[in-house]
Amino acid sequence: MSKKNKPDTRGYVFSTDPSFSFEEESADISTLPPAQQPLRIVLDTKRRAGKTVTILYGFKGSSNDLEALGKKLKNYCGTGGAVKDGEIIVQGDQRDKVLQWLQKNDYRKACKV
DSSP states (O other): OOOSSOOOTTOOOOOSOTTOOOOOOOOOOOOOOGGGOOOEEEEEOTTTTTOOEEEEEOOOSOHHHHHHHHHHHHHHHTOOEEEETTEEEEESSOHHHHHHHHHHTTOTTOEEO
């Protein structure tokens, strides 16, 4: 049996309005071409028990394209990682490798911060 008021990602839990319904967001986001992507590469150790990770953020496009880019970067670097909240997280200090791969694949606006 499905719930009458299904929770969503915006934090709504309950509504007293009987005619309340969640508005569905359209996922019709078009992905910018690689040459126009304003990507930033950052090294981070916060909230990770002292482990170093490389974070790539600033991607403009669909989540499927972001997942595919993350998979290619992790495969190229030979490490693990994740794609969360619009960011690609690659384990270890991989800034140079990530930047090299991005420039080789026409991501011209990518830079290390």
